[in-house]
Amino acid sequence: MATTTQTQTLAKMKRWFAAACLIPIGFMSGQLMAEPAFKINGKAYTVEDLARDHQGKFYEIEQKRYELISDLAREKYLDEFWQGLADKGKVSVEKARNDYIDSRTKVSDGEIKEAMDQFKDYPALKDKSDAEKKKMITDYLKSKKAQDVFQSILSEGIAKKQLEIQYPEPKEPVFKLAITDADPVKYGPNAKDTKPMGCNGNACPITIIEYSEFQCPFCERVQPTVKRIMKDYQGKIRWAVRDFPLGFHNRAKPAAIAAHCAKDQGKYWEMYEELFKNQKNLGDADFKKYAQTIGLDVKKFDECVANPAKKIEIIDNNTRSGEKVGVTGTPAYFVNGRRLSGALPYEEFKKVIDSELAKK
Structure with a gap:
């Protein structure tokens, strides 16, 4: 099962790579940075010109290339490993591989019982006979052990320098993002902490820019x-x-739009908190209720919401700025320009923040 999954993944990446290679990549090397990209009305643009404003997108492409090469190297190493076993045992590659994996993925009755107890309420096992449940659990445990076998072979190969990935792993750029007047900013944990506290503006050693949206559960x-x-x-x-x-x-x-209309009255963060607390209730009537809850002038709020053109321009500009630095989903965070993606735990933020403070 693991071999099939691996093959499917590699096939998908190869198709992607075929398309991606149409775009100049390797932009982090000085030689390729200077490569010509295109001309418009006689004006020439280089890869460097494009990468300057689209660092995130170019990095994603280069990262995909690195991952593809790494996966192909591992696939090739495993192929040669199985071939070596086959030559040594004078059997077919398929038999050599299967015998090697089978001998290392045996599942005990105790392991099966423990797993069946652990997954007894799992939906996929519902309405299955005991024999079917046992087979599904056994196949699952063997698959997990097979993955460990593959990883062990690869780790040993890397440790012995029999497998070396020589293509350089791209270094994610530090993105240059400047706070603007349109950005709501706070300095503490509470909604009212909008005044500098200990540091002011660019004097703050840590600046975090969050790209998010109010309907996103993450x-x-x-x-x-x-x-x-x-x-x-x-x-x-x-x-x-x-x-x-x-x-x-x-x-x-x-x-x-509702949040930016609240910002006009100095209460962006109060609305921000209300919207996240009530994610399943984001209708127009709900916005008006939240405006009342946080103490806005409701008439002014209603007028703002009814004429959202300026707010939409801000929102669209924010979206474009995120796309330029490679944001494709939410949430995404930039800690002094270093990107973190997803609903990460506190420790992941702390690691980056502490390393940035150490630089200061």
């Missing part, structure tokens, strides 16, 4: 972590938010 999930960060690093940090509404969330942009 963005909501990370909120307690954000508050903890802002509390623990208060006096050293400022936090800004930029909109990145996803196309399949139809209430994300209206919610962002």
Whole structure:
């Protein structure tokens, strides 16, 4: 099973690579940076010109290339490993591989019983006979052990320098992102912490820019972590938010408009918290209710929401700025320009923040 999955993954990556190679890559090397890209009305553009404004997209391509080469190297190493066993045992490659894996993936009755107890309520096992459950569990355990076998072979090959990935792993760029007047900023864990606390503006050693949207469950999930960060690093940090509404969330942009209309009255963060607390209730009537809850002038709020052109321009600009630095989903964070993606635990943020503070 593992071999089939690996083959399918590699096939998919090869198809992607075939398309990706149409784009100049390797942009981090000086030689390719100077390569010509295209001309418009006689004006020449180099790869460097494009990479300057689209660092994230170029990095993603180069990272995919590195991953593809690494996967192909591992696949080739495993092929030669199985061939070596076959030559030694004077059997077919398939038999050599199967015998090697089977001898290392035996599953005991105790392991099966423990797994069946662990997964007894798993939906896939519902309405299955005991024999079918046992077979499914056994196949699952063998598959896991097979993965460990492959990894062990590869790790040993790397340790003995029989397998060496020589293609350089690309280094993710530090993105240059500047806070603008349109960005809501706070300096502490509470909604009212919008005044500098210990540091001011660019004097803050840590600046975090968040790309998120109010309908994203992962963005909501990370909120307690954000508050903890802002509390623990208060006096050293400022936090800004930029909109990145996803196309399949139809209430994300209206919610962002409501938040920016609240910003006009100095209460962006209060609305931000209300919207995340009530993710399943993002209708127009809900926005008006939240405006009342946080103490906005509701008439002014309604007028702002009814005429959203300027707010939409801000939101669209935020989205474009995120796309330029490689944001494709939410949440995404930039800690002094270093990108972190997803609803990460506190420890992942702390590691990057502490390393940035150490530089200072």
